[in-house]
Amino acid sequence: MEMELDKKRNEEETTSKTTEELLLRELAVLKLGLDRNAKPPFVMKYSEESGRGLIANRNIKTGEIILEETAAVWGPKASGACCLQCSLELCELSSFHFCSLCHLHFCSTKCCSLHLSSECAEMQKLSINTDSLESLSKLTLAILVLRCLFLPQTDPQAWIRLRLLQDHVEERKDTKLQKLCQDVLVNYLRDIGLNRNQISDNEIHQVCGILDSNAFESKTLDGVESRAVFPLSAMVNSSCLPNMTHVTRKNRKMVFVASRDIQEGQELFICYTGTRWGNLTRRKHLLLTKHFLCRCPRCLD
Numbered sequence: 001m002e003m004e005l006d007k008k009r010n011e012e013e014t015t016s017k018t019t020e021e022l023l024l025r026e027l028a029v030l031k032l033g034l035d036r037n038a039k040p041p042f043v044m045k046y047s048e049e050s051g052r053g054l055i056a057n058r059n060i061k062t063g064e065i066i067l068e069e070t071a072a073v074w075g076p077k078a079s080g081a082c083c084l085q086c087s088l089e090l091c092e093l094s095s096f097h098f099c100s101l102c103h104l105h106f107c108s109t110k111c112c113s114l115h116l117s118s119e120c121a122e123m124q125k126l127s128i129n130t131d132s133l134e135s136l137s138k139l140t141l142a143i144l145v146l147r148c149l150f151l152p153q154t155d156p157q158a159w160i161r162l163r164l165l166q167d168h169v170e171e172r173k174d175t176k177l178q179k180l181c182q183d184v185l186v187n188y189l190r191d192i193g194l195n196r197n198q199i200s201d202n203e204i205h206q207v208c209g210i211l212d213s214n215a216f217e218s219k220t221l222d223g224v225e226s227r228a229v230f231p232l233s234a235m236v237n238s239s240c241l242p243n244m245t246h247v248t249r250k251n252r253k254m255v256f257v258a259s260r261d262i263q264e265g266q267e268l269f270i271c272y273t274g275t276r277w278g279n280l281t282r283r284k285h286l287l288l289t290k291h292f293l294c295r296c297p298r299c300l301d
Contacts, residue, residue: 019046026052026164030232032157033069040067042268044235051166053237053267060262066244067256071228072158073151074252075144077217078225081136083107084143085114087226093133103128104143105136118154119147127193138188144215144227145185148207149199161231167209169202181208218248230254239269241297246270 027044034040041064042054060066076087083090088107090096096105097112102123106112123146129135151159172178186204190196194204214234215227233254236244243266245259262268 023052027232029160029164030235032161033072033230033232035068038068042066050237052235054235056262056264056266056268058264060258062258062260064258065255066258066268067233067254069230069233069254071252071254072155072162072231073144073147074226074228075147076140076225077227078140079137080140081105081133082140083111084140085111087224089224091133093136096130096136098130099123102126103130105130105139116154119150122150122153125193129192139192142185142188144211145204145207146189146194148211148229149194149204162210162229165210165214165229165231165234167206168213169206169209172205172209177212178205181205216246216248216254228252228254236268236270238271239297240271242269242271244268244270 023044023046030044031038031040041056041058041060043057044052045055046052076082076084078087078089080089080091081096082088083096083106084104085106090107096107097109098105099112099115099120102115102120104115104120104123106115128139147154148162151162182201182205185208186201189204211227211229214231215229216233217225217227219225228248233246233256236256243258243260243262244256246254246256248254256268256270
């Protein structure tokens, strides 16, 4: 009996060490989005209840910047035709400036000049239609997915960071959301020439899942909206009683700031929903979009 207990204990210790080593490697990759000299005050841990999360490894004071990360991928969040660089929405086809090589649309020659040459090279392989606002709107909707899919060629380091995120493909299977992605996004990408022999439907759905589960949304004072993925920031779990707040700077870096004193060993939290939403609304939103039922003290009260 004692031998069996010792064997079980040794297996658990081995599993624990393996998990810790894996988390250390993952954290090293995720830190690629930080400044080279950054020394973030946290470690990454795993729990059965909430998966990966960030834990303070020292005391943190209110107002202290905890994390500042560069996006792995960025794009507009809009239902209409927007500049693919700054997200400004325009209502006239004649107002847009088009890249002469790949035909992506922008609001100005300045925004067009900021367009990455590596992205331009990949977009040239597609048959992008620019003859109507409807065509531009479809591309605006799909651009973030395309940018993710092209990361192995345009920014391999960002692709490695992105692939560490959960896509919840299995949970999304046979749902209305998956069908919508197939009908609207996947079919459109095939129409403009995305080769299914190089990128499968499942890979597109994986990217859609990563975006829906992990992307942060931001809005400027002028009302311009965008979406971006910050892979290390996405490791922060949600609580409706958060101890951090976050903001996207003009340079498109995500910044997390302590909203109250945090003790060493405490987990770092933001709120994935509106903190003023009612309990039922918050929990339903999280279950539908993030695939978990919030069990923070506020939701269980």
